Each structure stands twice: as C-alpha cells, then as structure tokens.
Amino acid sequence: MTRKVLVIDDSRVIRMRVKDMMPQEGLELLEARDGVEGMKMIRQHQPNLILLDFILPRKGGWDIFQEIQQDAHLHTTALVVMSGRKEEVVEKIPEPFAYFAFVSKPFEKAELFEAIRLATRFAGERLKRQQVAPTPTPVSADVEARVQALEAQVAQLRGELQSLRTWIQERLGG
Template sequence: MVAHKILVIDDSKVIRMRVKDMLPDGNFEVIEAKNGLEGFNLINTEQPNLIMLDFLLPKMSGWEVYQEIQKRPDLKVIPLVLMSGRKEEVTEKLTEPFELFSFIEKPFDQKQLIDAIKDAMAKARKHPKVVSAPSADAAAEPSGGGVASADVQALQKRVESLENEIETLKKQMGQLVSFIKQKLK
C-alpha cells in the first residue's frame, strides 16, 4: 500500500516526468495532471500529501487552483510547491516571503526540488489546521461526518485535556495554599 501521494500539476510532460525521476525512492505514488482543472479535480479525489503546482496552466491557471485551495481548510494544510519559469508572474499576485507554500523556479535540479519539498512540508506544519464553523448544511446532517465531524472530535479531546490540566492545577494550588498557611502558623 502506498503511504504518500504526490500530485504534479504541470502542462509539460517533460517537467512531470523530470519531477518523478528526481524524487528519491520511497513509499509514495506520483499522480500527474496536465492542466489546472484536472489537477484540482485530482486534489479533491486523490487527497494528495503534497501538491506540486505549475503557475501557468491551461483550463484553470495555477493561480486559480491556488485560490481554490486557500478557500478550503482541508486543502490549505497540504504542503504546496509552486513552480514557474517566470518568478515575476508569481510575485505579481503573491508577495514574498512566501509563507503558505514553497516556490521553485524552472529549470531546477534534484537538490532544489528536495529542498523545496522539505520547505513546503515545514511551512504546512507551521500553519494551524483551521476549524471552520459548521455550515447550515452540516448542521442539518443527522450524523455530521466528514471533516467537520473530525474537527469537532479533535476539539472535544483538546477541551477534555485542558479541563484535566485545570483540575490538576487547582489541586496543586490548593496544596500550595495549605502549605503556606501551615508555615504562617
């Protein structure tokens, strides 16, 4: 079973094959898309662990794919590497320093690719998983399910953990107050 999926969205077959060949051997599958629309559909169906996105694409530009990713909390947490042969086209729309993704300028070598992937993964870890308020549709669903349900469960566990910490601190504070009272007598 494949542990990780890497989605490479680029209209150049040469770039898609080059990325695939440059990746070190590992327990992952490389999925390819030749345009932005196909790529965005694969993001939704394949749930990749890493997205490598060309900025200039047919049917749906890399910029449009990026904007759609940013609208969805479940997609924003996926490490993203933007690729372009013309960095100025990226910086026209997104100012540096790039905080939500890594950027790699074409052409690139294997070390640059690996460094960009590592950088994208580090940046993705820095950003908290965003929990959105349940929509009216989600509230109407009897069993919840999906991302919202998982987020609610994670929050409930966190609240429970914090409540336990508070109880522990209260006990320690009580012991400290008792100790101080004894010393004052």
C-alpha cells in the first residue's frame, strides 16, 4: 500500500530536503507551496502524514491546523508542524503538544523521523479513542416512546413471572 505524505512549505529548499530524506519506496510525496494549495491537496488526496510549515503565505499553518482538528475525516491524520520559530507556534498552541509533533527548522533526518514517529503515535491514539467512544445517534421521540413502553411491559412480565414462581413454590411445598 502506498502511503501519501504531504509537505506544505513555502520553502522549496525544505520541500526538497524532506523529499531527499524520505524513503523512495512505498511513499507518494506530495508538495504544496502555500496554505491554500495545501488545504486543497489535503482534501483531494487525504494524506496519511502532513508535514506543515506554521508560517505560510495565503493561509497560515494555524488555520490549517484548526481545519484538520475540526474535520472528522482528517482528525486522525498524523501531523508534524515545522517551524524555525517555535515561540510563534507556542503562542497559538501551548505545550505540551498532544495533537501533533513539532520539529524545529532546520532539522536533520533523525529529528524529522522522530517527529513522524510521535505524530503517528498521536494519530493512532486519536483513532482508538474515536473507535471506543462513537458519537451517539439521535433517537426520535417516537422510538423513545416505544422503548419506554417495551421496558414497562418487560417490568410487568417480570412481576408476573415472580408471582407465578411464588405460587408454584407454595403449591409444591418448597
């Protein structure tokens, strides 16, 4: 299975550096030069991993981060935020980062891969929580009334059954 990795960064140097660091097999590396193009590619390609520069032209990384968080289809996507100015990220999203991994630019291959491992773990944890706690389905008033009527019938039958058991025990001398 081919995994899709989207690099959203206005720096061609960073995009090329990431491309050179990533394995050549089993990956489809996609690139976006700004936030608008990046969000379009996220929706179109639904990547497994997003490497997101926080400071971007046309649409910033903060805006993209918020859209990803709010979209149920994207919420479990692994996300690595990249920035040379961590203080700007921390200003918007206080540490410790629990939704994404952070890597400071410029970065080495080991730092990038450690951030990818962490981001993948965070995404897996979100997926597990999503599977464990599904959102409840709204119940119509008609269905709710039927359920209550059935519960009342079950209670009545239980009472009758208990009375029958008592009657049998009295007759059999038990």
